[in-house]
Amino acid sequence: MTQCLPASLTPLETAVATLLHGLDAVAAEELALAETLGCVAAEMPALPLVPAHDLAAADGWAVNANDVVGASSYSPLALAKPPAWVDAGDAMPQHCDCVLDAGAVVTPGSLVEIIIEGAPGQGVRRAGRDIGADGPAIAAGHLIRPRDLLMARIAGWPTLNVRRPRLRIVNLPGGAATARLIADHARANGACVTEIEAAARDAASVADVLDPDGSDLLIAVGGSGVGRNDATVTALARRGEMLAHGVALQPGRTAATGRTGATPVLVMPGAPDHALAAWFALALPVLERLSGRRSRPSRLLPLSRKIASSVGLAEIALLEERDGAWLPLTTGDLPLHVMARADAWLLIPGPSEGFAAGTPVDAYLWRE
Numbered sequence: 001m002t003q004c005l006p007a008s009l010t011p012l013e014t015a016v017a018t019l020l021h022g023l024d025a026v027a028a029e030e031l032a033l034a035e036t037l038g039c040v041a042a043e044m045p046a047l048p049l050v051p052a053h054d055l056a057a058a059d060g061w062a063v064n065a066n067d068v069v070g071a072s073s074y075s076p077l078a079l080a081k082p083p084a085w086v087d088a089g090d091a092m093p094q095h096c097d098c099v100l101d102a103g104a105v106v107t108p109g110s111l112v113e114i115i116i117e118g119a120p121g122q123g124v125r126r127a128g129r130d131i132g133a134d135g136p137a138i139a140a141g142h143l144i145r146p147r148d149l150l151m152a153r154i155a156g157w158p159t160l161n162v163r164r165p166r167l168r169i170v171n172l173p174g175g176a177a178t179a180r181l182i183a184d185h186a187r188a189n190g191a192c193v194t195e196i197e198a199a200a201r202d203a204a205s206v207a208d209v210l211d212p213d214g215s216d217l218l219i220a221v222g223g224s225g226v227g228r229n230d231a232t233v234t235a236l237a238r239r240g241e242m243l244a245h246g247v248a249l250q251p252g253r254t255a256a257t258g259r260t261g262a263t264p265v266l267v268m269p270g271a272p273d274h275a276l277a278a279w280f281a282l283a284l285p286v287l288e289r290l291s292g293r294r295s296r297p298s299r300l301l302p303l304s305r306k307i308a309s310s311v312g313l314a315e316i317a318l319l320e321e322r323d324g325a326w327l328p329l330t331t332g333d334l335p336l337h338v339m340a341r342a343d344a345w346l347l348i349p350g351p352s353e354g355f356a357a358g359t360p361v362d363a364y365l366w367r368e
Contacts, residue, residue: 009253010244011350012314016285018243018257019264025292026216028161033152036144039162040190040291043140047155050131054097056086058123061105062096065120076106076113083114092124099123131155141294143190165290167191168215172201172222172232175270179221182268185279190291191217206235212263216290219283222270224254232256232267240265248350250313250332252277273334277316280364281347297365299344301326302358307346309354318342319363326363342366 028042056062061083071077082105084093092099098118106113131137131151138148144160152160167186171179176197183193194215199205201223212218223232224245233256236242240260245267247255251274256267266282268275287293304325309315309332317331321343330338331348344363348354355361 009246009248009313012247012249012281013350015244015247015249015255015257016282019266019282019286020289022262023264023286023289026163026165026290028163030159030161031164032159033149033157036160036162037146037149038188038190039144039160039164040293041138041140041142041144041148042161042163042292044138044161046133047131047137047151047157049128049133050151050154051125051127051129053127054092055125056088056090056092056099056123057125058099058101059087060085060099060101060123061114062086062093062099063114063118064095065098065118065122068100068114068117071104071114071117073115076115079112079114082107082112097121097124141292143293162190163291164190164192165216165287166214167193167217167219167287168211169193169195170206170209170218170220171195171197172206172220172270173197173199174201175222178268178270178272178275181272182219182221182275182279182283185276186219186283186287189284189287190293191287201229201231203231203234203238206232207239210235210239210260210265212240212260212265215263217283217286218260218263218265220265220267221275222268224256224267224269226254236260236265236267247278247282248313249277249281250310250315251334252281252316253313255282257282272336273339276334276339280316280345281314298362299365300360300362302360303328303355304357306357307331307348307354309348309352311353312350314350315348317346317348318366319344319346326361 063083097120100118104116137151169183186193196209198209220232223230233245236258242258245256254269255278258265268278302325304327307328315332318329319326344365346363
């Protein structure tokens with residue numbers, strides 16, 4: 001028995017809603033810094049002041065700027081003893097607020113003289129200069145970047161709190177390239193990914209690996225169509241509940257949604273462009289809900305030419321940034337060579353006929 005699509009396609013908004021229903025962000029976990037790059041930050045206390053107190057930023061003589069006002073080679077300031085010498089990184093002595101160069105102090109005979117005046121803060125790294133007290137430096141809901149790890153290391157933190165959804169990707173024989181594409185995107189968006197391949201493409205073999213245990217989201221890649229070797233939707237119906245098969249999304253209309261227990265399941269087409277569209281339009285909203293991610297990098301630019309779209313179908317358009325505008329490369333059809341050029345993608349809603357040339361659109365960056 002072969003799978004078949006329903007007479008009418010499920011609107012994209014409805015399909016997304018079936019996946020998001022009842023989902024909350026996963027619990028935060030504490031991970032070593034080396035494991036957190038690319039994860040979504042959870043709530044954390046504010047970082048401590050760095051540096052915790054004033055430090056010398058250069059080698060030289062530590063003085064109070066008010067004590068050396070007017071000092072020059074023509075009017076040297078005589079001292080009973082040399083001021084304190086500091087190396088870069090040393091704590092500043094009490095009541096000292098600037099560091100003079102080595103040549104600022106001379107010793108003609110038995111005298112000690114300062115021949116250069118200084119300004120408050122000169123040669124000093126003030127307390128809180130690198131990390132201040134005006135709020136957390138690593139914001140919850142954002143992907144952790146290398147500069148975040150630098151700040152954590154400087155602050156002496158060995159771990160960070162993150163939300164890392166567990167994603168299980170089921171691949172059908174012959175579809176490894178597409179499954180790996182989705183796995184790479186998932187890892188880049190902070191998911192902990194497990195990959196498994198079904199023993200064969202029949203419904204029983206696929207159902208055997210549609211196991212939700214230990215997963216927050218289950219994605220099956222391939223077998224969503226109506227061909228003789230397509231049985232993933234049938235396998236989903238056996239293993240759990242099939243909620244929608246056939247989504248008003250171009251490309252990607254053979255995608256399906258369902259659940260096994262409380263775990264949402266997304267069945268993607270096996271073709272790379274169709275799977276990518278399903279990832280953008282269906283999987284990303286679920287992953288962002290689970291991880292607590294608050295925003296995706298986007299850029300608002302005008303369109304250099306119009307985008308036409310079919311009413312009733314949500315469509316993915318790929319864009320290239322050129323001369324301060326978005327140049328549409330393709331809509332509803334995503335050849336691999338165009339994917340390689342694209343800088344961003346845009347989801348055109350189903351009720352829309354597209355956008356006129358010059359319309360500002362907020363496109364999601366593909367090259368972050």
